[in-house]
Amino acid sequence: GAVVSQHPSRVICKSGTSVKIECRSLDFQATTMFWYRQFPKQSLMLMATSNEGSKATYEQGVEKDKFLINHASLTLSTLTVTSAHPEDSSFYICSASSGTGRETEAFFGQGTRLTVV
Amino acid sequence: AQKITQTQPGMFVQEKEAVTLDCTYDTSDPSYGLFWYKQPSSGEMIFLIYQGSYDQQNATEGRYSLNFQKARKSANLVISASQLGDSAMYFCAMRGGNEKLTFGTGTRLTIIP
Numbered sequence: 241g242a243v244v245s246q247h248p249s250r251v252i253c254k255s256g257t258s259v260k261i262e263c264r265s266l267d268f269q270a271t272t273m274f275w276y277r278q279f280p281k282q283s284l285m286l287m288a289t290s291n292e293g294s295k296a297t298y299e300q301g302v303e304k305d306k307f308l309i310n311h312a313s314l315t316l317s318t319l320t321v322t323s324a325h326p327e328d329s330s331f332y333i334c335s336a337s338s339g340t341g342r343e344t345e346a347f348f349g350q351g352t353r354l355t356v357v
Numbered sequence: 358a359q360k361i362t363q364t365q366p367g368m369f370v371q372e373k374e375a376v377t378l379d380c381t382y383d384t385s386d387p388s389y390g391l392f393w394y395k396q397p398s399s400g401e402m403i404f405l406i407y408q409g410s411y412d413q414q415n416a417t418e419g420r421y422s423l424n425f426q427k428a429r430k431s432a433n434l435v436i437s438a439s440q441l442g443d444s445a446m447y448f449c450a451m452r453g454g455n456e457k458l459t460f461g462t463g464t465r466l467t468i469i470p
Contacts, residue, residue: 274458283448283460284402331400335458345392346458348402 243267244336246349253324253356261319261352263334269314270336274346275307278331290317324356359384359453361461369467370439377424378434378464380449389453391432393423396446396463405447408432436466444468 243266253259263273272291276284288304290296290311298304306328308320317336321328333351337344360383370376382391393405408416408423416423424433436443449461 272456283462286457286459289457333400333402335402344390344452345404345407346452347404348394351400351402353400 244270244334244347244349246334246352248352249350250353251355253354255325255356256323258320258322259324259354261321261332261334261354263317263319263336263349265315265336265338265347268336268338270317270338271314272337273311273317274335274337275309275317275319276333276335278333278351280331284333287319321354324354326356329354329356359386359389359451359455359457359459361449361451361459363449363461363464365464366462367465367467369469371469372441373438375435375437376439376443376466378436378447378449378466380432380434380461382430382432382449382451384451384453386453389451391423391425392450392452392458393421393432393434394448394450395443396448398445402448406434439468441468441470 245264247262275287278284287302288296288298290309292311292314296309311317334349335346337346362381389410391408395403406416406418406421406423408425415425420437422435444467446463448463450458452458
């Protein structure tokens with residue numbers, strides 16, 4: 241199957257700093273990428289949808305100024321958590337699709353465990 | 358709006374036995390796709406199986422099969438001959454007209470030796 245690479249896998253940062261997470265599709269062009277957040281023992285919650293070359297679409301309740309998403313190319317999307325605080329500590333995971341349609345499989349990255357101290 | 362319901366927060370199954378993980382869904386979309394993912398403790402999401410709403414036959418992928426009952430809006434995952442490596446969280450998900458994947462709350466499966 242297709243490969244999506246997400247980095248870093250773990251990051252610890254100080255409160256008030258910003259953290260950038262990268263999501264790369266390695267062997268296909270991802271027209272759409274999705275960013276999810278997962279709290280311990282909970283399900284994945286969609287944060288935003290990014291399409292190459294356009295602004296991301298954020299889900300209700302997600303602060304777009306805090307979670308900056310950039311999808312500059314068909315193989316790379318980045319999520320920047322700005323001015324991180326301890327409550328931002330979570331597992332963030334991206335997924336990428338090569339096209340649209342209900343049957344289109346979403347390939348997931350390995351996830352990033354963010355801890356803000 | 359789309360909704361996925363997984364009513365089994367946790368399950369314990371003896372090794373080599375078959376196990377069924379329940380999933381029901383609700384959507385107003387006439388066309389949709391149903392997915393199952395496995396999430397081990399490492400966190401990665403591993404795609405297991407896909408079922409399209411118009412597919413006539415139930416999907417199968419190796420030891421995984423999907424018991425799709427459209428009238429009941431259920432898409433249960435069946436794992437045959439369970440193995441210790443099957444221990445993980447399992448998520449049912451649906452993609453409808455808005456192209457977004459909606460996930461259920463998951464079922465933690467533990468295989469007992």
